[in-house]
Amino acid sequence: MKLLPTIAALGLLAATGAVHAADPNLGRNLAATCANCHGTNGNAVKGAGLDSLAGVPKEKTLQKLSEFKSGDKPASIMHQISKGYTDEQMDLIATYFAAQK
Amino acid sequence: MMLMKRRDFLKAGAAAGAMASLYGCAGGGKASGHVVVVGGGYGGATIAKYLRMWSEGGVQVTLIERNPTFISCPISNLVIGGTKTMEDITVSYDGLKNKWGVRIVQDDVVAVDGAKKTISLKAGGSMSYDRLVLSPGVDFMYDEIPGLKSADAQSKILHAWKAGPQTVALRQQLESMKDGGVYAIAIPKAPYRCPPGPYERACLVADYFKKNKPKSKVVILDANEDVMSKPALFKKAWADLYKGIIDYRNNSEVKDVEVATNTAVLEFDKFKADVLNIIPPHRAGKIAAQSGLKLINNRWVDVNWLSMESSNTPGVHVLGDAVFPAPTMPKSGHMANQHGKLAAAAILNLLAGQEVNQTPVVMNTCYSFVDSKNVIHVTSVHQYDAATRLVQPVKGAGGVSAARNELEGKVAMAWAKNIWADMLA
Numbered sequence: 001m002k003l004l005p006t007i008a009a010l011g012l013l014a015a016t017g018a019v020h021a022a023d024p025n026l027g028r029n030l031a032a033t034c035a036n037c038h039g040t041n042g043n044a045v046k047g048a049g050l051d052s053l054a055g056v057p058k059e060k061t062l063q064k065l066s067e068f069k070s071g072d073k074p075a076s077i078m079h080q081i082s083k084g085y086t087d088e089q090m091d092l093i094a095t096y097f098a099a100q101k
Numbered sequence: 102m103m104l105m106k107r108r109d110f111l112k113a114g115a116a117a118g119a120m121a122s123l124y125g126c127a128g129g130g131k132a133s134g135h136v137v138v139v140g141g142g143y144g145g146a147t148i149a150k151y152l153r154m155w156s157e158g159g160v161q162v163t164l165i166e167r168n169p170t171f172i173s174c175p176i177s178n179l180v181i182g183g184t185k186t187m188e189d190i191t192v193s194y195d196g197l198k199n200k201w202g203v204r205i206v207q208d209d210v211v212a213v214d215g216a217k218k219t220i221s222l223k224a225g226g227s228m229s230y231d232r233l234v235l236s237p238g239v240d241f242m243y244d245e246i247p248g249l250k251s252a253d254a255q256s257k258i259l260h261a262w263k264a265g266p267q268t269v270a271l272r273q274q275l276e277s278m279k280d281g282g283v284y285a286i287a288i289p290k291a292p293y294r295c296p297p298g299p300y301e302r303a304c305l306v307a308d309y310f311k312k313n314k315p316k317s318k319v320v321i322l323d324a325n326e327d328v329m330s331k332p333a334l335f336k337k338a339w340a341d342l343y344k345g346i347i348d349y350r351n352n353s354e355v356k357d358v359e360v361a362t363n364t365a366v367l368e369f370d371k372f373k374a375d376v377l378n379i380i381p382p383h384r385a386g387k388i389a390a391q392s393g394l395k396l397i398n399n400r401w402v403d404v405n406w407l408s409m410e411s412s413n414t415p416g417v418h419v420l421g422d423a424v425f426p427a428p429t430m431p432k433s434g435h436m437a438n439q440h441g442k443l444a445a446a447a448i449l450n451l452l453a454g455q456e457v458n459q460t461p462v463v464m465n466t467c468y469s470f471v472d473s474k475n476v477i478h479v480t481s482v483h484q485y486d487a488a489t490r491l492v493q494p495v496k497g498a499g500g501v502s503a504a505r506n507e508l509e510g511k512v513a514m515a516w517a518k519n520i521w522a523d524m525l526a
Contacts, residue, residue, distance in 0.1 A: 022460070029446045
């Protein structure tokens with residue numbers, strides 16, 4: 001039975017309390033925290049006045065976020081929000097949005 | 102073989118990955134099953150959509166909601182202030198039904214059997230689920246204000262703390278009030294739904310009075326010892342914009358009412374108003390207690406912050422205002438939407454037999470209008486902390502507006518359009 005080794009391995013991981021593997025959908029989940037304002041999957045409501053992030057190149061989103069975080073880019077709110085995410089999380093978010101249509 | 106070689110483990114992982122891409126759900130088996138969502142507000146509507154979207158239709162979702170349309174509490178204070186209409190804050194459930202394939206049932210859930218995994222409907226009949234989501238909002242604790250227990254009293258002294266008919270009725274009371282009258286709003290002890298909401302409402306009623314009934318007053322009877330959200334910004338607005346109109350009274354808990362004379366009874370005092378707007382203390386919607394979920398302070402549901410699952414009833418997830426909040430977490434529509442996404446991700450993993458995400462993040466933003474155009478915000482980001490098993494506010498992140506401004510007035514409306522679409526379109 002081919003499944004058994006996998007189950008045994010998972011059991012071993014759980015039993016040893018090993019570091020949890022990152023959820024494969026982590027980027028998706030993190031990006032969803034932005035969707036309240038920037039639209040589902042980064043597609044903001046057209047004409048409402050907030051930026052769409054879907055399809056924006058990763059580097060561009062990351063640069064904006066890092067400028068918000070450092071305070072270089074003035075903002076009404078994003079300078080406060082960006083400080084709540086780690087650089088790794090922002091990378092995952094920017095990667096996810098870049099891949100959206 | 103008890104121990105798998107690393108190479109075999111990787112191979113197994115790759116096979117799982119290939120299977121996942123086939124089904125569009127990374128990381129293992131496909132999520133399937135039936136999720137019943139009770140309550141179509143900010144939490145429930147969001148999770149209904151996200152379960153369907155993220156499972157690519159693999160999970161069946163039934164949303165049970167007692168109202169025919171979604172009516173937003175955020176922005177409803179502008180209806181009370183007279184600059185927006187009910188139409189502006191009403192959104193159809195058709196998007197969830199037609200675009201996302203959510204089955205919508207207009208009904209009330211009267212019982213949950215967590216062991217048999219079934220719910221009972223008020224109209225009769227029952228429904229089985231693999232996972233249940235309760236997003237029941239709040240119920241008012243009229244026992245705390247005995248004079249308000251009767252339906253007749255409740256029709257005269259309004260809360261307007263659930264957007265709908267009471268929003269319209271409170272607006273009508275304000276329009277009918279003579280110039281020179283007094284509007285009083287009573288705020289319960291925290292935690293309550295929407296911490297800045299009562300102060301925003303006081304501002305918007307004062308703005309209406311200033312323009313239309315300049316001899317009238319607004320009195321805030323706050324059971325708390327200070328303004329519960331954005332205190333400096335609200336107090337500055339009251340001093341700058343509404344001097345002589347808004348009278349703020351802290352430590353003024355309403356204990357009862359005398360309905361015939363529109364009088365609020367405080368501990369040592371009474372206060373008579375022309376329009377008396379009492380927000381009673383509240384607790385998780387009663388289906389939570391009826392379902393046997395563990396409550397904290399006999400009011401709010403205790404949840405596991407990795408999944409929003411009830412701490413004592415497996416398979417039942419709870420969202421939004423009904424939940425005992427993590428530190429500094431407000432009861433807000435924005436936060437309920439974030440709860441919905443956290444729980445959607447967790448439920449899909451559980452239905453696929455996978456571990457839930459161990460590092461969830463939620464964030465909040467609340468915009469408050471201090472007049473019809475100027476807005477102040479508060480925002481925060483909360484990351485899961487394994488040591489306390491809570492989502493904890495990130496130190497140094499979040500904050501409030503530097504000053505009230507019109508730009509954020511425009512952003513607040515853009516926020517509303519986007520979050521409504523994120524839930525319902």
